Amino acid sequence: MKGRKIKKKPTIILVCSVILFVVLAIFITKTINELNYRKTIEYKLISIGYSKEETSLLAKKTDEKFMETLLDKEYDKMYLNIIKEKFFIKNKVNEYIKYYEDNLNSQANEIVTKVNAGANKKWYEQVKDTDLSKDILMINNKFYKLPSDYEPEDLVDVKNWYAYGDTPKLRKKAYESFISMFNAAKKENITIIINSAYRSYKKQEELYNQYLSQYGKEYTDAYAARPGHSEHQTGLTVDVTTYGSNGDNFDKTEAFKWLQDNAHLYGFILRYPKGKEDITGYDYESWHYRYVGVDAATTIHDNDITFDEYYAYYIENAS
Ligand SMILES: [Zn+2]
Structure with a gap:
């Protein structure tokens, strides 16, 4: 019996020490963790x-x-x-x-x-070059400029059937999509006519300077794009009209209503919408449509955003 007692004592001491050690270790670890956490x-x-x-x-x-x-x-x-x-x-x-x-x-x-x-800045402030490699998704606005010698390589003549005035030019993809859109509208007795399409840097320069000499800088900048900043230079843009419209009242026409619902299905977007003047930097233009392809146009249409916002989030941010 005596011998057993002697044997038990060190065991109890050992167990107690281990427990104490574990408790202490947990306490120290917790304290260190807490101190470290307080630094986060x-x-x-x-x-x-x-x-x-x-x-x-x-x-x-x-x-x-x-x-x-x-x-x-x-x-x-x-x-x-x-x-x-x-x-x-x-x-x-x-x-x-x-x-x-x-x-x-x-x-x-x-x-x-x-x-x-970019509309938190002043228009035409910190201008960058348009990234031409983005092709049909290239951006051209008051912060992105096209080179003075930029002319798309695949410009084609728009047939008189689709347009008013001197044979306008458009980039091939945009033209083909326009024809599909034209035909779809036609089936519903709606005629969409191209008033203006590609415009060269030089032409825009003449236009801008003409405004400038007549109305001064402030007015001109509000209504005409500076050369290199007109979306018409991309060859991806059309100004449209329809029978019986004088241009300004285009948004009162059936053609406009049809485009609101369908343009994106053919890769076109209303580029300068009403109520978004301080985002696009342009007055509302119910007649100005930009070709960006069906995917981008659908995203823009469904999210009710401008191409400027689309470009920042889906193109620039993603690359
Ligand atoms: Zn236009």
């Missing part, structure tokens, strides 16, 4: 009011550098609203915040739209 941006963001879900959303959609900048600002739900926008682009996040801080009454959707389209 997540913890710091939570301590200024962001929820766990919000911080993980920030971590998923932005980067540490951006989250650090939030630590200098008060909690604001708007930062989350911006990030949740469908067309949020990660590398534009600082531009969104800047726009918001300059326009505190703006909505998240407006902020993302304006910045993506």
Whole structure:
């Protein structure tokens, strides 16, 4: 009996020591983890009011550098609203915040739209060259310029059957799609006539200068594109009309209604829609259609966005 007792004691001590050691180890690990966690941006963001879900959303959609900048600002739900926008682009996040801080009454959707389209800048500010390699998806607006010698290689003559005036020219793909669209409309007794299509740099220059001498710079810039900035130079654009329309009232016609519902099925979009003047930089032009191909046109139509926004999100951001 005595011998057994002697044997048991060290065992108890050993067990107790192990338990103590484990408890201590857990405690130390927990403390270290807690101290480390307190150093994280997540913890710091939570301590200024962001929820766990919000911080993980920030971590998923932005980067540490951006989250650090939030630590200098008060909690604001708007930062989350911006990030949740469908067309949020990660590398534009600082531009969104800047726009918001300059326009505190703006909505998240407006902020993302304006910045993506470049419309947070002054028109013709920081002009870049149009990326010609994007082919039918090339962009040409007040921030993207075509070279003065750019003339599409595949321009074809538009048959008089489809157009008014001197034989206009269009790029082959755009022309073929226009004919399909023309025929489909015709079946519903609607005639879509091309008023104007390709316009060279030189022609646009003449037009612009003519306006300039007559009306001055401010008015001219509001109504005429500067040379290199006219979408007509891409050869992918048509100004259309229909019987009985004088041009300006085109949006009151059946042809316009038909185009609203069907143009995208043939790869065309209304390029300068009503109510989006401050995104496109152009007055509403119910007659001006741009060929971008069926996929892009359908996305633009279904999301009710402009080509400028489409380009930023689906072309530039994706490449
Ligand atoms: Zn036009």
